[in-house]
Amino acid sequence: MELDKIEEKVLKMGKANQEVFSQIMQELAETDRDIIAVTSDSRGSGKLVPFGEKYPFQIVEVGIAEQNLVGVAAGLASAGKKAFAVSPACFLSARALEQIKNDVCYSDNPVTLVGISSGVSYGALGTTHHSLHDYAALRAINNIIIVAPADNFETEQAVRLAAKSSKPVYMRFGKKAMPYLDESNQTFEFGKGRIVRKGEDITIIASGETVYPAWLAAQKLEDENGIKATVVSMHTIKPLDTDLLNQLASNGNPIVTVEEHMVNGGLGEACASYLFQKGNTNKFKIVGIPDEYTVTGSQIEIFNHYGISENGLYKTCKELLAI
Amino acid sequence: MTNKELKLKSVFLRKNLLKYIYIAKAGHTGGSLSCVDTLNVLYNRVLNVDPKNFKSPDRDRYIQSKGHCVEALFVTLADRGFFPESDLETLCKYQSHYIGHPTKKVNGVEQNTGALGHGLPICVGEAIAAKLDHKSHRIFTLLGDGELPEGSNWEAFLSASQYKLDNLYAILDNNKQQITGYNKDVMNTDSVREKLEAFGWAVREVDGHNLEELEEALNNGPFEAGKPNFIIAHTIKGKGISYMEGVTKWHHGVPSPEQYELAMTELTEAEVLI
Numbered sequence: 001m002e003l004d005k006i007e008e009k010v011l012k013m014g015k016a017n018q019e020v021f022s023q024i025m026q027e028l029a030e031t032d033r034d035i036i037a038v039t040s041d042s043r044g045s046g047k048l049v050p051f052g053e054k055y056p057f058q059i060v061e062v063g064i065a066e067q068n069l070v071g072v073a074a075g076l077a078s079a080g081k082k083a084f085a086v087s088p089a090c091f092l093s094a095r096a097l098e099q100i101k102n103d104v105c106y107s108d109n110p111v112t113l114v115g116i117s118s119g120v121s122y123g124a125l126g127t128t129h130h131s132l133h134d135y136a137a138l139r140a141i142n143n144i145i146i147v148a149p150a151d152n153f154e155t156e157q158a159v160r161l162a163a164k165s166s167k168p169v170y171m172r173f174g175k176k177a178m179p180y181l182d183e184s185n186q187t188f189e190f191g192k193g194r195i196v197r198k199g200e201d202i203t204i205i206a207s208g209e210t211v212y213p214a215w216l217a218a219q220k221l222e223d224e225n226g227i228k229a230t231v232v233s234m235h236t237i238k239p240l241d242t243d244l245l246n247q248l249a250s251n252g253n254p255i256v257t258v259e260e261h262m263v264n265g266g267l268g269e270a271c272a273s274y275l276f277q278k279g280n281t282n283k284f285k286i287v288g289i290p291d292e293y294t295v296t297g298s299q300i301e302i303f304n305h306y307g308i309s310e311n312g313l314y315k316t317c318k319e320l321l322a323i
Numbered sequence: 324m325t326n327k328e329l330k331l332k333s334v335f336l337r338k339n340l341l342k343y344i345y346i347a348k349a350g351h352t353g354g355s356l357s358c359v360d361t362l363n364v365l366y367n368r369v370l371n372v373d374p375k376n377f378k379s380p381d382r383d384r385y386i387q388s389k390g391h392c393v394e395a396l397f398v399t400l401a402d403r404g405f406f407p408e409s410d411l412e413t414l415c416k417y418q419s420h421y422i423g424h425p426t427k428k429v430n431g432v433e434q435n436t437g438a439l440g441h442g443l444p445i446c447v448g449e450a451i452a453a454k455l456d457h458k459s460h461r462i463f464t465l466l467g468d469g470e471l472p473e474g475s476n477w478e479a480f481l482s483a484s485q486y487k488l489d490n491l492y493a494i495l496d497n498n499k500q501q502i503t504g505y506n507k508d509v510m511n512t513d514s515v516r517e518k519l520e521a522f523g524w525a526v527r528e529v530d531g532h533n534l535e536e537l538e539e540a541l542n543n544g545p546f547e548a549g550k551p552n553f554i555i556a557h558t559i560k561g562k563g564i565s566y567m568e569g570v571t572k573w574h575h576g577v578p579s580p581e582q583y584e585l586a587m588t589e590l591t592e593a594e595v596l597i
Contacts, residue, residue, distance in 0.1 A: 036455075060451055060486075068444045068478035075448020078434065080380070081455075083448070098438055099475070103445055107427060107435040 010219060011179035011212075014152035018116055018173045022047035024159040025084065029055045035163060036060055036076055038085045040069045046086040046116045066091045070099035070113070077109040082163050088122070089115025089131035089172045097137055104168045105143040111169075112162040118148070118172035119209065119260030120289075123298040131172065132289050135237050136265025138170050145190050147171040148208030148260075150233040151178045157188035158235070165190075174209045174260075176299065181215060181233065193241040199228025202317050203248045203255045207234050207267050209299075210258045210308055217313035224314075225323060237267050242274055249275050254283035254320035258308055263288040283320050287313065324367055329534055330597045332402070333363045337563045338590050339398040339408070345583045347414040349423065353573040355395035357498035357531070357558040358465060362399040364537040365463065374404040377430055383460050384449050386433045388442025389467035389496060390424040391575075397421060397429070405431035440473025442466065443493060447479050450488040450551075461544070463492045469501030471512040477522075484523030489545035492552045493524075496531065498560040502574045516555060524553040531556025564589055 014020070029035040029051065037043070038060045043052050052059040060076070062068045066087055073085035085092065092115050093100070104111045115131060122129035138146050145167055149155040155173065162169040169190075181196040188194065196211065197218050206214035211233045218229035230248065234241065234257075248255065255275070257268035268286030275282065287307055295305045303309045307316060324332070336359050344350030366372070370383045387396055394414070401408040406429065413419035420428040424437030436442055442464040450462045470476065483491055495515065503509045512518075516526045525546035529536040537556065544552045560574070561567030564586045567576070578586055 057455060060448075062478070062482050063485075065478035065482070067440075067475040068447070068482055071441060071444020071475060071479065072448035072451065072482065074434075075445040075450075076452050077448075078445065079449050079452030079456075081452050099441065099444070102435060102438050103441055107445075109434075 011181070011215070013177055013179050016173070016175050016177050017149055017152060017155040018175060019047050020152045020155040021114065021159055021173055022051060024156050026051050026054060028160070028163050029058050032082065033058065034080060034082050036081045036083050038062065038069055038073045038076065038083055040064055040066050040087045040091070042087045042116065045088065046114070048086065066095040067099050070096040070111070071103050073111045074099065074103035074107060074109040077111045084112045084114050086114040086116060088129065089118035089134055090129050093131055093134035093137055093170070100138070101141050105141050108143060109168070110166050112165070113168070113170040115170065115172035117175050119174060120294070120299050120302045121174040121176070123302055124296060126296065127294055130294060132262045132294065134170070134172060135259070135261050135267060139238050139265060139270065143168060144238070145169045146237040147190060147235055148237060149173065149235050150196070150206070150208060150211035151181045153180060153186065154188055154194065154233065154235050161190055172208065174299070176209060178209065179212060181211060191236045191239045191241055193244045194233045194235060195230060196233050197229065197231035199230045200251070201227045201229060202253050202321055203230045203232065204313065204317070205232045205234050205248070205255060205257045205267070205271055207237060207259050210260050213303065213309050214258055214313055216310035217317060220310060220314045221317055225318070227317070227321065227323070229317065234267060237270060240270050240274060245271060245274055246278070249280040249282050252282060256285045256287060256313065256316055256320060258287040258313060260308065261288050263290055285316055285320055287316055326535065327597060329363065329367060331594060332367060333360050333534065334590050334594045334597070336363055336395070336398050336402065338587060340394040341578065341583065341586055343398065343411045343414050344394055345578055346412060347416070348577050349415045350394045350577065351391040351575050352577065353500070353560040353567060354389060354392040354467060354496065354498065356562045356564065356567065357560045358389070358392050358496040359395040359399070360532050360534060361465060361494055361496065361537055361556055362395050364534050364541060366399045366403050368538045369541045370463070371460065372431070374431065377405065381458060381460050384433055384446065384462040386442045386446050386464045387425055387436055388439065388464050389470060390436035393423060393425050396425060400429070400431040439467070439470035440475040443476055443479040446491055447483050447486070447488065450483070450491040451486055453490055454486070454488065461490050461492060463494065465494050465496055468495055468497045468499060468506050468512060471515065472510045480519065480522040480524065483551040487549040488551045489547070489549055492541065492544060492554065494554045494556055496558055497555050498558040500560045500569070500571055500574070504571050519553045523550060525550040526553045526555065528555040528557065531558035532562055563593065
């Protein structure tokens, strides 16, 4: 349990991003009656039970029916409500994909789609409950912002911005407590990556819950090899912060991307597509879940298996640096 | 508008939708002809919508779930002054907003539809919002009977009942045919009245080509307080054109010049009889 070991001595621990989502939703609903949570028997896993008790007229339950979840949310948004459709990311982004494409994005109804327990958060429940396709599926749809906040600060900011967004937003959270990353860098906007650690030797671009192991790998590189890595929380997968990518690539350093997603069509491929069409020649490695039947196990065990971990990323960085 | 003028309007709309399908060389002819009477009644007798101020928050909503029969909708909207009829000369042309399914780029269209089984869930959201805001406007959708097997409809039927959406009106254009043939042979959706009643809806059946019956049903809801309203409009696919009525190939058939002339002649004859 390497993550648990190191969090105690290096970074201040926060809550699960899902819990922060629920907390901010309650705060927003207090003063804004147009905030509506739409749930598909998912208020428990979405930590929205207290929200539902406090604001019974601001929660719409549709039962286990994700297509209807998103269609109803689109109708609510069309009528001026700030609708947050909350469902496990695996179901929301697959079962209701056509509703997302047509009723939300194409019809321009500014719903916030909240994918809870995303990636392999439901680890041992297996592939049915994993969302490792959501970036890829949604990147191929016009008119949606895709966000995977790394820590509690990013989550809070993302929820607040989504409530004000005139454009559809998809955000995904995991179940695990996340540390506060760079508390000195408290700026957040959609489409602008957040540098959580600065270094001059190598760059790691991460999103969501993989920013933390990226940060830990950077620490280990520094402690054990004197290598300094820049770590970016590329919380917005779309639109991608291409200004930041230009800046990161300009020194010619190797770039490692890491995500809790299939390698196919995710953050890494998005970065590669941009950078290499611009003529960059940086060494480049995408770390994610390969195109195979995903190994079974807990989230951490799956992360470790595929190198989405402190040690795995440490090793990948050393290979790229040829040390 | 008198009842006689309303009947004449139905013939006029039939002529127009055929005209623009003929010009575009594309369209969903049979289904447009089966639902155009419903649209005529909706836009001329039922819906509180203003072409000059379409986005008024208190307007009635009409979302056409059977989006492929957009030609019936477009000619009705044009006739009500939502946009100049001549715009329809660009139907399905390069860069035109008048495409083969409803799009919000056209004044008067509420939602982009076309994929089936999408209209009703959106209407449920609209109807819940209206209830939450204590607004009295109504929400209408038009479903095709061929789209009933889409599971999302049944998810929405359940939720409309759960939320007691008596401000919601789903009209079924029950023309009994779809692209492959008769519904009963493709996927049987018979006993739809019993099914919907079992789902907690209040159901009425009307002759979908009888304007008075349509108006009476659509303007006299809710049929039962606390229940969503379901109107089964019994219709004929290709209604009004002898050689199209009940003939599956006219689902998206486009008339030849001779067939077009014949259709116009038949409609002119029908006009005289009104």
